[in-house]
Amino acid sequence: MAQDETEDTSRMPYQLPFPKDALTEIVVPSAIPEDERLWVPQAENVWFRPLCLNRSQGYWMNLLKVRKSGVLARHRHPQGVHGLVLKGRWYYLEHDWVAETGSYVFEPPGETHTLVVPEDCEEMITFFQVNGIMYYVDPWGKATGYEDVFTKIDMCRAHFLDCGLGEDYVEQFIR
DSSP, X not given: OOOOTTSOOTTSOOOSOOOTTOOOOOOOTTSSOSOXXXXXXXXXXXXXXEEEEXXXXXXXXXXXXXXXXEEEEEEEOSSOEXXXXXXXXEEEXXXXXXXXXXXXXXXXXXXXXXXXXXXXXXXXXXEEEEESOEEEEOTTOOEEEEEOHHHHHHHHHHHXXXXXXXXXXXXXXXX
């Protein structure tokens, strides 16, 4: 059927099939959930909310929530990281800026830093896209641990099983 070139098709959905092997989209209606079970514990007073755990490309996107002041963790990134502060503020000991609500941060490959939440901040929530790994180090660069998309998936499985959502709850975030 030929299309009438005068017909307004701007609000017509795409008419062809999607690629057969394309993955389904992820839609998280309430990224900052009211159900506290959706926050995965990472350390004392530190949680993350998975949004996308991409095991085929080795990155993850999550919200990091902190309800304490002090040093979180010193770490290095071999690949770039993007962050958007949704609530509160934080800074790195190695830099002279403060990321506050509404701030965007790009952390270039090779960056090593120590995240600190200030004393007067009750809660911090930041959206992060982490590519590759978070390589935890001491002040002289000696390895103390790491996280990658697979350790994040494992943490989610264990937490969701423990809190009653079931270990398969994490599957909706995995691509």
